[in-house]
Amino acid sequence: MDENAAATGSNEPQVTAGSGRRATIEIAIGYLLILSVIWTPRPLQRILWVVAAAGVAIILWRSFEGWRAMGFATANFSRSLWIVGAAAAISAVAIVISIRLQALHLPGGGPVVFAGTYLAYAIWTCVQQFLLQGFFLLRLLHVVRRPAIAALAAAGLFAAAHLPNPVLTPITLIWGLAACLLFLRYRSIYPLMLAHAILGITVAITVPGPVDHNMRVGLGYLTYQHHAHSHRRELRKTSRPGFLRIEI
Numbered sequence: 001m002d003e004n005a006a007a008t009g010s011n012e013p014q015v016t017a018g019s020g021r022r023a024t025i026e027i028a029i030g031y032l033l034i035l036s037v038i039w040t041p042r043p044l045q046r047i048l049w050v051v052a053a054a055g056v057a058i059i060l061w062r063s064f065e066g067w068r069a070m071g072f073a074t075a076n077f078s079r080s081l082w083i084v085g086a087a088a089a090i091s092a093v094a095i096v097i098s099i100r101l102q103a104l105h106l107p108g109g110g111p112v113v114f115a116g117t118y119l120a121y122a123i124w125t126c127v128q129q130f131l132l133q134g135f136f137l138l139r140l141l142h143v144v145r146r147p148a149i150a151a152l153a154a155a156g157l158f159a160a161a162h163l164p165n166p167v168l169t170p171i172t173l174i175w176g177l178a179a180c181l182l183f184l185r186y187r188s189i190y191p192l193m194l195a196h197a198i199l200g201i202t203v204a205i206t207v208p209g210p211v212d213h214n215m216r217v218g219l220g221y222l223t224y225q226h227h228a229h230s231h232r233r234e235l236r237k238t239s240r241p242g243f244l245r246i247e248i
Contacts, residue, residue, distance in 0.1 A: 023142035026059050038218030070134035071189030080186040087195035091202040098206035122197040129193045133183045151180035165221050167212040
């Protein structure tokens with residue numbers, strides 16, 4: 001099979017009763033573990049975070065389909081780099097609009113501080129992208145026969161995990177669907193990780209904290225208090241965004 005055929009999804013997993021049942025159970029367990037972290041208050045949240053990470057890791061180990069299947073391959077990497085360019089273009093437009101609206105907020109201290117502030121978040125976006133494609137989408141392909149429907153279902157799960165944030169939920173639905181369809185086309189997760197990092201950081205610096213509650217989701221969004229968090233950041237003299245911490 002040539003590279004283009006592999007990239008277009010002609011090698012999708014066959015849907016059988018056994019594989020579909022197992023994939024459904026794995027999806028349900030993984031998603032419930034993630035939701036338990038999002039909607040649980042501290043300090044129990046930290047414990048559940050470890051449990052969720054271990055649970056997902058065990059599922060991945062027990063039903064490992066190979067690194068190539070999860071998108072960790074160089075095939076089609078150069079052909080899909082336009083995705084990163086498109087994300088950069090969208091970011092540039094958003095930043096220009098934010099400047100005109102006087103809403104752009106950057107951490108003080110120059111490029112070094114900026115990199116230090118958002119490096120952890122960039123790594124976290126890569127983890128999210130892996131979970132979206134390498135965990136949920138691959139298993140949904142065992143559940144439904146049409147890859148496009150599997151992509152839409154994965155995007156729906158991804159967006160629902162960002163509820164009730166009114167900014168992140170629609171953005172993640174659109175990006176989740178686009179990313180899944182692009183993954184099915186190119187079978188390379190690296191450009192999607194880079195694009196996700198660019199777009200996520202763009203949201204962080206262009207959308208005011210009181211609007212998206214500092215990019216919090218779940219219980220953290222509902223309990224967010226702008227003045228309290230601003231006071232804490234001032235006391236700590238840090239510009240690290242709140243979404244890098246497990247905090248509600």
